[in-house]
Amino acid sequence: MAIIAIGASAGGVDALREVVAGLPADLNAAVFVTLHIGAHRSDLPWLLSRAGLLPATHPVDGEAIRAGHIYVAPPDHHMLVEAGLVRLTKGPRENWARPAIDPLFRSAARAYGANVIGVIQTGGLNDGTAGMYEVKARGGTAVVQDPAEAVTPNMPQSVIDNVAVDHIVKLAQMAALLTGLVDDQKSTRPRIVHPTGDAQEKGMTAEFTLNRPVAVTCPDCGGALRRSELGKLTQYSCHIGHVYTAEVMMSVQFLTMERALETALRSLGERAELCREMSVKLADDPDGEAAYKHWAAAKDEALDQTEPLRALLTRPWLHPAETSSRERHDC
Known part of the structure; x- marks a missing residue:
């Protein structure tokens, strides 16, 4: 079974509906969709279910992944992929968004490796670029909507500028391309990829963490504080002149x-x-x-x-x- 992870933002509802309309009912892939909806109520599962042949729902945490189903990130939750399971979290916003695209792509790449097809559609700024980098790094396939036809071209263009993209296509051809990529998958079982465990990876789990702060900040202005020692006395000062002893x-x-x-x-x-x-x-x-x-x-x-x-x-x-x-x- 393949994993298709799709990310979109401004103009994404119509783009998603057009692609979903062309996917076959017997698609041997689970489709994951993250749209920048924030905390607002979303009818996207209903809209996607009506647009095509595949059922779409907001998943619950721990729900089993099955082929031929569309999982839509619910409001104010990141949607993550584990081996065989969907995970939801209200972890910190990424790229000023929750749900965000990067956590979906990142987790899918780490769990399913080369069986992941990442798709970036219309949207502003660059959420999804870092996630697509991980998809490619772990053997997955990168697909982007042609920026020339996107309502907002920034997101697909950012991926093109920073990642070795496999396919740049118009929406009208995207469903057929995805179906073909799924059919071409050599593996019929998900390839489980174990994280390398480096420090950066551990700090990007879409969960709130308590890592060591990069700096102690000034209570007055929020600027980073510099520590200095005057004999046994420790002082902290910021760049505009606020000074505090440690006490x-x-x-x-x-x-x-x-x-x-x-x-x-x-x-x-x-x-x-x-x-x-x-x-x-x-x-x-x-x-x-x-x-x-x-x-x-x-x-x-x-x-x-x-x-x-x-x-x-x-x-x-x-x-x-x-x-x-x-x-x-x-x-």
Whole structure:
């Protein structure tokens, strides 16, 4: 079974529908589609199902991959490919997008190697270029829409400029090309490719990480801080002149963190109140029972999520400078 991974952005709905309309019902490939829809509700599975012979759905996390099916990245989730499974994550945005194309291409290439056919259609900027580079690096095939006919040519042109592309085609020929590439696949089983484990790869999993920061930043302006030693005293200074000792930096960092947690707590409280007000409005509406339950459940969810934040705000935190001072005084 082959994996066809398609990425599109501006103008992508019509482009996707035209390609899907030409794919056969017995296609021996699973089709994965990422369109830059952000967190907005999407009817793309319904539109693609109506456009052609293959069923299209938003997958659930852990769903089994099967041939002859179109998997569409759901709103506000990256869609990843593992060996035999679809994975969904709300990891950090890539190229200012979630869902983004690069995580789909990257994960498909690492799981299925030469059995992957990457496709980039119309769109702005260059999401998908880095992912297509990995598709090619692991033996896959790179296909792009002819930029000359794309509504927005930047994405396909970026791939052409940076990757050894195998096929540049117009939409009218793309479905036939993809069907032919699938039929030409020599392997009938997915070739599992194990990651090399280098540091860059580990940091590109479409999940939030806690890697070592590149730099400590200035609480006043956000610029990178330079460390200097004055005897036993450590100072941090940014390029416009803000200066902190390590002890003051520790205190300021704590205040910054505290404000961020308070902002998150306030946002959750406001979400809970909005949901409560809407549930009260619908409580006595006989036609709004389902909507009432959704609003009430969302309210409870928001309130539940405030508890970990309250715990973080009220817990005692270590302050090394104060501890060291007390220890010296005790001695």
